[in-house]
Amino acid sequence: MVSADFSSVPVLDYAQTTSSETKPQFIKELQHALINVGFLYLANVPVQTDELIAYIPQLFALPQEAKDKIIMRNSKHFLGYNKLGAEFTKGHTDWREQFDIATPHVCRAVEGRGDPDYWSLWGPSQWPEEEQLPGFKDAMERYLLQVQKLSYDFVGLLAEAFGLPSDALAQFYDRPEFMQHRGKIVQYPQTAEGSESQGVGPHYDAGFLTFLLQASDHKGLQVQNLTGDWIDVPPIPGTFVVNIGRALEFATQGLARATSHRVISPSGGTGPRYSVPFFQNIGLDVKLTEHVLEFPPEILKLRDARGTLGATDSVNFSEFDREPSGRVNLIGRVKSHPDVAERHYPKLFKELFPNGAPAQVSAY
Numbered sequence: 233m234v235s236a237d238f239s240s241v242p243v244l245d246y247a248q249t250t251s252s253e254t255k256p257q258f259i260k261e262l263q264h265a266l267i268n269v270g271f272l273y274l275a276n277v278p279v280q281t282d283e284l285i286a287y288i289p290q291l292f293a294l295p296q297e298a299k300d301k302i303i304m305r306n307s308k309h310f311l312g313y314n315k316l317g318a319e320f321t322k323g324h325t326d327w328r329e330q331f332d333i334a335t336p337h338v339c340r341a342v343e344g345r346g347d348p349d350y351w352s353l354w355g356p357s358q359w360p361e362e363e364q365l366p367g368f369k370d371a372m373e374r375y376l377l378q379v380q381k382l383s384y385d386f387v388g389l390l391a392e393a394f395g396l397p398s399d400a401l402a403q404f405y406d407r408p409e410f411m412q413h414r415g416k417i418v419q420y421p422q423t424a425e426g427s428e429s430q431g432v433g434p435h436y437d438a439g440f441l442t443f444l445l446q447a448s449d450h451k452g453l454q455v456q457n458l459t460g461d462w463i464d465v466p467p468i469p470g471t472f473v474v475n476i477g478r479a480l481e482f483a484t485q486g487l488a489r490a491t492s493h494r495v496i497s498p499s500g501g502t503g504p505r506y507s508v509p510f511f512q513n514i515g516l517d518v519k520l521t522e523h524v525l526e527f528p529p530e531i532l533k534l535r536d537a538r539g540t541l542g543a544t545d546s547v548n549f550s551e552f553d554r555e556p557s558g559r560v561n562l563i564g565r566v567k568s569h570p571d572v573a574e575r576h577y578p579k580l581f582k583e584l585f586p587n588g589a590p591a592q593v594s595a596y
């Protein structure tokens with residue numbers, strides 16, 4: 233049996249990390265989950281979620297003109313609102329509506345100074361008017377800061393699980409004030425009775441780590457194992473789902489596995505599914521090939537025992553070998569949102585779409 237052929241996603245107890253008696257067990261389970269599954273549930277995390285979850289239906293219930301006021305096309309930083317049907321994955325429409333809202337960041341790029349274009353990828357979020365949704369901005373900012381802290385602490389544990397000092401991956405981040413991580417609040421509408429539709433098609437995440445809050449009790453998230461079977465990742469109350477992005481897979485020489493995943497829309501009569509992913513980035517100027525980690529041979533053996541990762545249904549992700557991570561990221565965003573690019577990155581838009589905007593936009 234190939235050990236990577238998992239049939240469920242493991243549940244890890246984050247509370248075990250606070251005692252030296254239970255931490256080794258956590259590290260052992262983490263090592264297995266990272267190498268063989270690429271997905272895990274994390275229970276007992278120090279993040280308050282109730283306040284944010286309560287706001288989500290109200291956010292989507294805002295009048296359409298309030299949402300359109302903060303449409304992503306306004307933002308050079310690809311932050312803001314996207315209406316239903318704005319993205320495609322694997323040639324099919326993704327049936328979801330979403331707000332991209334990121335951690336606080338002051339954009340470093342200065343117009344006309346010749347800064348790299350990808351420095352403009354990060355910047356301030358767009359928010360609904362305070363009086364239309366009182367307290368939402370504060371609640372979301374508080375939430376993002378808590379998940380940001382969790383994500384940095386988790387990276388330390390991940391390094392330990394791979395036999396490295398806990399700060400071994402610090403080299404992939406910029407100074408904290410120069411970092412930005414991206415959150416999204418997503419609504420997947422229910423489909424007509426008896427029909428199935430793509431919430432989001434098969435894909436890998438691009439960055440380092442994703443921390444996903446499943447904010448309603450719908451099934452729908454699925455991950456793909458080596459045989460190609462789709463495994464359900466149903467919501468477990470009080471947990472986050474953590475998964476690995478392509479950049480971390482590359483940086484760890486394939487030790488941490490990026491796993492293909494998708495969302496099936498909720499069926500008719502069950503109401504919309506809500507989720508809040510948080511994508512942890514690495515520094516914009518980091519070139520992954522310039523940061524080679526030295527893993528102990530016994531850890532590398534665990535990767536080799538897993539076997540090679542075969543083809544999946546997912547579209548493949550970017551090349552991290554040549555370009556700074558920000559550039560790789562920017563190209564991904566331009567392909568997903570050509571309307572934003574046409575307005576804010578006209579030169580890059582022309583390079584990527586010499587014949588004008590494509591009829592179908594690829595989200596991944």
Ligand SMILES: O=C(O)CCC(=O)C(=O)O
Pocket residue numbers: 418432437444453493494495507508509
């Ligand atoms: O909504 C979810 O459960 C997953 C979303 C996802 O995979 C993504 O946006 O990258």
Ligand SMILES: [Fe+2]
Pocket residue numbers: 435436437493
């Ligand atoms: Fe994803």
